[in-house]
Amino acid sequence: MSGSAYASSLELVSGVVLVCAVVTLWRRSLSAIVKALAVQGLALGAVALILGVDLGDGVLIAVGCLVVIAKGLVIPALLGRVVAGDPDSRETAPIVNVPASLVAAGALTFLAYGATGPVVALIPTTAGRLIPLGFATLLIGFFVMAARRKAVSQIVGLLLVDNGIALVAFLATAGVPLLVELGASLDVLLAVVVLRVLAAQMTSKFGVLDLDQLRELHD
Amino acid sequence: MLAIIVLAVPFAAGVAAVVVPWQRAIGWLCTAAIGVVLGCGIGLATRVVHGPPVIALGGVLRVDALSAFMVIVIGAIGVLATWQSVRYLSAEIEAKRSSRRHASLYAVLVQGFITAMLLAVLAGNVGVMWVAVEATTIITTFLVGYRQTRGALEASWKYIAICSVGIAMAFLGTVLVYLAALHVGHHQHATLDWTSLMAVSHHLDPGVMRLAFALLVLGYGTKVGLAPMHSWLPDAHSQAPAPVSALMSGVLLSVAFYALLRFKAVADGALGMGFPRALLVAAGLLSLAVAASLLITQRDYKRMLAYSSMENMGLLALGAAAGSPLAVAAVLLHILGHGLAKGVLFLTSGEILHAEGSSEISQVRALLVRRPALGGIFGFGLIALLGFPPFSLFVSELNMLRAELQVGLGWAGALSLVFVAVIFGAVMSHGRHLLLGSGPVGEKVHSTPAFVTVPLVGALVLCALLGVVAWPLDSLLHAAAHVVAR
Numbered sequence: 057m058s059g060s061a062y063a064s065s066l067e068l069v070s071g072v073v074l075v076c077a078v079v080t081l082w083r084r085s086l087s088a089i090v091k092a093l094a095v096q097g098l099a100l101g102a103v104a105l106i107l108g109v110d111l112g113d114g115v116l117i118a119v120g121c122l123v124v125i126a127k128g129l130v131i132p133a134l135l136g137r138v139v140a141g142d143p144d145s146r147e148t149a150p151i152v153n154v155p156a157s158l159v160a161a162g163a164l165t166f167l168a169y170g171a172t173g174p175v176v177a178l179i180p181t182t183a184g185r186l187i188p189l190g191f192a193t194l195l196i197g198f199f200v201m202a203a204r205r206k207a208v209s210q211i212v213g214l215l216l217v218d219n220g221i222a223l224v225a226f227l228a229t230a231g232v233p234l235l236v237e238l239g240a241s242l243d244v245l246l247a248v249v250v251l252r253v254l255a256a257q258m259t260s261k262f263g264v265l266d267l268d269q270l271r272e273l274h275d
Numbered sequence: 276m277l278a279i280i281v282l283a284v285p286f287a288a289g290v291a292a293v294v295v296p297w298q299r300a301i302g303w304l305c306t307a308a309i310g311v312v313l314g315c316g317i318g319l320a321t322r323v324v325h326g327p328p329v330i331a332l333g334g335v336l337r338v339d340a341l342s343a344f345m346v347i348v349i350g351a352i353g354v355l356a357t358w359q360s361v362r363y364l365s366a367e368i369e370a371k372r373s374s375r376r377h378a379s380l381y382a383v384l385v386q387g388f389i390t391a392m393l394l395a396v397l398a399g400n401v402g403v404m405w406v407a408v409e410a411t412t413i414i415t416t417f418l419v420g421y422r423q424t425r426g427a428l429e430a431s432w433k434y435i436a437i438c439s440v441g442i443a444m445a446f447l448g449t450v451l452v453y454l455a456a457l458h459v460g461h462h463q464h465a466t467l468d469w470t471s472l473m474a475v476s477h478h479l480d481p482g483v484m485r486l487a488f489a490l491l492v493l494g495y496g497t498k499v500g501l502a503p504m505h506s507w508l509p510d511a512h513s514q515a516p517a518p519v520s521a522l523m524s525g526v527l528l529s530v531a532f533y534a535l536l537r538f539k540a541v542a543d544g545a546l547g548m549g550f551p552r553a554l555l556v557a558a559g560l561l562s563l564a565v566a567a568s569l570l571i572t573q574r575d576y577k578r579m580l581a582y583s584s585m586e587n588m589g590l591l592a593l594g595a596a597a598g599s600p601l602a603v604a605a606v607l608l609h610i611l612g613h614g615l616a617k618g619v620l621f622l623t624s625g626e627i628l629h630a631e632g633s634s635e636i637s638q639v640r641a642l643l644v645r646r647p648a649l650g651g652i653f654g655f656g657l658i659a660l661l662g663f664p665p666f667s668l669f670v671s672e673l674n675m676l677r678a679e680l681q682v683g684l685g686w687a688g689a690l691s692l693v694f695v696a697v698i699f700g701a702v703m704s705h706g707r708h709l710l711l712g713s714g715p716v717g718e719k720v721h722s723t724p725a726f727v728t729v730p731l732v733g734a735l736v737l738c739a740l741l742g743v744v745a746w747p748l749d750s751l752l753h754a755a756a757h758v759v760a761r
Contacts, residue, residue, distance in 0.1 A: 171486065175454065214440060217440055217443045218443055225447075225450045228454045229457055233466070236467065239409075247412070247413055261425060270433070273429055273510045273514070
C-alpha cells in the first residue's frame with residue numbers, strides 16, 4: 057500500500073469510529089443507535105486490517121477479521137433482538153438532552169486531545185496521531201452510560217468504551233499480544249451476553265427496560 | 276506442578292457439580308477441593324519463601340511469595356464460604372426458593388469464581404491477570420442475581436455495568452503499560468510479564484506511565500471498591516447470597532487490590548514514589564470519608580458490613596501508598612485478617628437473615644439472649660473487625676500507621692484515624708442494637724447446629740492467633756512484601 061493511501065484510509069476509518077460514537081448521542085431510536093454501533097465495529101475491524109496489511113502482520117489481520125465478525129455483526133445482532141423485544145424502543149427523555157449531549161461530545165474530544173499528549177509524543181506516526189480519536193470514543197461512551205435512561209443505551213455506552221480502547225490498542229501498539237486480545241474480546245462478548253440476559257430477566261419482572269425502574273437499593 | 280493443581284482441582288470440582296445433580300455430597304466435594312487449594316497454597320509458600328519463584332505452563336503461571344500468600348487467603352476464606360454454601364443451598368431448596376438445578380448452577384459458579392481469582396493471583400502476565408479479574412466480574416454477576424428478586428437483579432445490573440467500565444479502564448491502562456514497554460528500546464521483545472516489566476520499570480516513559488497508572492488505579496480501584504467508583508459495592512454485597520458476599524468482600528476486593536500492588540511497584544520504578552502515592556492517598560481517604568458518612572445512618576446490617584469493607588480497602592490504599600516493606604507486610608496481614616473477620620460476619624449475617632427474615636437493623640434485637648451462638652460469633656466478629664486486640668487487624672492497622680509515620684504520611688494516617696473513630700462509634704452503636712437488650716418474654720432460646728458454628732469460631736480463633744504469634748506467617752509476609760517494595 058502506498059504511504060499516502062495508507063495514511064488517508066487509516067484516518068478515514070478511525071474518524072468513522074468517532075463519528076459513530078457521536079451518532080449514538082444524536083439519534084433517539086434505539087435501532088438506529090445499534091446500527092451506528094455495527095458500523096463502528098466494522099470500522100474498527102478495518103483499522104486492524106489496514107494496520108495488519110501495512111505491517112505484513114498476519115496475526116493482526118486475523119484479529120481484524122475477528123473484530124469485524126464479533127463487533128460488526130454478532131454483538132449488534134444480539135442487541136438488535138433486545139431492541140426488537142422492547143415495546144418502547146426510543147430514548148424519549150434522556151437525562152441530558154440531544155443538543156447538550158452533542159456539545160458535551162465536542163468538549164470530550166478536546167479533553168481527549170489534551171489527555172493523550174504524552175502518548176502521541178511517544179509515537180510520531182500517522183497511527184500515533186489518531187490515538188486521541190480512540191480516547192474521545194471512550195469518553196463519549198462514559199457519557200452515554202451516564203446520560204441515557206434505557207438499559208440498551210447503557211450496553212451501547214459500555215461497547216463504545218470498549219471500542220475506543222480497542223482503537224487505542226491497535227493504533228498505539230498494533231494490538232496487544234494475541235492471547236490477551238482474544239481473552240479481552242471474549243470477555244466483552246460475555247459481558248454483553250450477561251447484560252442481555254439480565255435485560256431479559258428485568259423485562260419479565262418490571263415490564264419495561266428503563267433504568268428508572270432501578271430504584272429499590274439506596275441509602 | 277502444585278500451581279497447576281491449585282487451578283485444576285476447583286475446576287474439576289466445578290465440572291463434577293455440572294455432571295452430577297445437586298446433593299450435599301457435591302457441596303462437601305466442592306469444600307474439599309478448596310481445602311486442597313489451601314494445602315497447595317501452604318506447600319507453594321514453603322517452597323518460594325526462601326527460594327526462586329515457581330514457574331508453570333511456560334511462564335503463564337508464576338508463583339512468588341506474594342502469589343502464594345494470596346492463594347492461602349483465597350483458600351482459607353474459600354473453605355469457610357463453600358462449607359456454609361452447603362447449608363445455604365439446602366435451606367433454599369427446603370424453602371422452595373431454589374430448585375436442584377439452580378443449586379447446581381450456584382455450585383459451578385462458585386467454583387468458577389474461585390478458580391478465576393486463583394488464576395488472577397497466579398498469572399505471570401498482566402494480560403492474563405486482567406482476563407481473570409474480568410472473568411470474576413462476569414461469574415459473580417450471576418451469583419449476585421442468584422435470588423432473582425428485584426433488588427438482586429438491580430444489584431447485578433449495577434455491578435456488571437460499573438465494574439465492566441472499571442475493568443475496561445484497567446485494560447486501557449494495561450495497553451499503555453505495554454506501549455511504554457515497547458518503546459524502552461534495547462528490549463527487542465516486549466512482553467506483559469511481571470518479571471520483564473519490573474526489569475525495565477526504570478526506563479518506561481514517565482508521561483505514558485502517569486496516564487497508565489491513573490487509569491489502573493481508577494479501573495482496578497473500581498473492583499476494589501475505592502471511591503469514587505464504589506457505588507456498586509453496597510448493593511452487590513448486600514444482595515448476594517451470604518457465602519458469595521463473604522467471598523466477594525473477603526477475597527475478591529483483595530484480589531483486585533493485589534493487582535494494584537503489583538502495578539504500583541512498576542509505576543514506582545518509572546515515576547518515583549510521589550505520583551503513585553498521591554493517587555492512592557487520595558483514593559484511600561475519599562473511600563474512608565464516604566464509608567464513614569454512610570455508616571452513621573446505616574439501617575441495614577449487610578450494607579453496614581459492605582461499607583466496612585470499603586473502609587478497610589481505604590486503609591489498605593493508605594498502607595500501599597506508604598509502600599515500605601513494613602507497610603506492605605501490614606497490608607497483606609490486614610488482607611488476611613479482614614478476609615477472615617468479614618467472611619465470618621457475612622456468613623453469620625446470612626444465618627441471622629435466614630432466621631429473622633429481615634436485614635434491617637431495627638428489626639433484629641437481643642441476639643445475644645435469643646440466639647447466643649450466632650449473636651456471640653457476630654459480636655466477636657465485630658470486635659475483630661473494629662481492630663481490638665488480640666485480633667490481627669489491631670496489629671496490621673498499627674503497623675500501617677507506623678509505616679505511614681515513617682515515610683512522612685503521618686497527616687494522612689492521622690486523618691484516617693479520625694474516620695476510623697467515627698466508623699468505630701457507628702458500628703458499635705449498630706452492633707449494640709443488634710446484640711444487646713432483652714428478647715420478648717417467654718421466647719425460647721434458639722440454638723445453632725455445631726457444624727455451622729465450629730468453622731466460624733475456628734476462623735475467629737485463627738484471626739486472634741495471627742494477632743498474637745507472628746510465626747509461621749512472618750517470614751512469608753516479609754518475603755511477599757519484598758516482592759513489591761524496596
